[in-house]
Amino acid sequence: MRILLFLLTNAAVLLLISIVFHVLGLGDFLHQRGVPLSLDQLLISSAVIGMSGSFISLMMSKWMAKQSMGVHVIEQPGNATEQWLVDTIARQARRLNIGMPEVGVFDSPDPNAFATGMSRNASLVAVSTGLLQRMNADEVEAVLGHEMSHVANGDMVTMGLLQGVVNTFVYFFASIAGYLVDRVLLRSGDDERGYGYGPGYYITQMVAQVLLSILATMIVMWFSRRREFRADAGGAELAGRGKMIDALRALQRAHEPADLPGELAAFGINGGISSGFQRLFLSHPPLEERIAALQNGR
Structure with missing residues (x-):
């Protein structure tokens, strides 16, 4: 349902943009300047290109996480720690009314954890060996609750679809910029009808x-x-x-280890240190802000 609603919203946005462009006469403006470009077709192709990559990544997210992080999935608990992890996550899954995720451990000295998967009922929650070694049971329980909340909130799907939407508009507006530079400014074209693309298009689009x-x-x-x-x-x-506050403070004592690789960074418990302009690219707020939010009841 979340995917369907997001796709319908995206389609509505695309339709609205198409209507606005027609009202403003952008299509006629381009054609008068020798740019044989159908904005409707470009919107549709941009959506296909932008969303398909996100859907593929979402479908492969668990497999990619297991391979890239070397996650050992606990099929049958082999010790007391693994049994406690499975039992704790099972208890939280029941409280959240979601399917039992796969539970895994990956080898890393940094205390971290992440959740990923195609849906809230087919997810993976994994913790690092560093997390288990450097945090007590109460703190690990809070970290697991954080990751299970990501699962229950559908954050993996939401973030994947959001990335697909922004990819759609990146490709759409980059293509328009390429057409304008190539045809309006450089007036290039590969054939007598002007339907080919010159180097200005490709360079500008990139x-x-x-x-x-x-x-x-x-x-x-x-x-x-x-x-x-x-x-x-x-x-x-x-x-x-x-x-939860103690868990975040424990992460502070660990000197805020680096983000997880790639798209997993957005679903970990921790994030790297950054300030100034770099702050705009943080997947996680600073730990002190997260602790303050909890202390203030937010």
């Missing part, structure tokens, strides 16, 4: 995609930071506010 992707990343990371506050609140509800 440059525009890079610049627009930077802006898109800031938007996605802003949304990711907001989701972290919500997941902290969820972890506090599942394990207790004091335990």
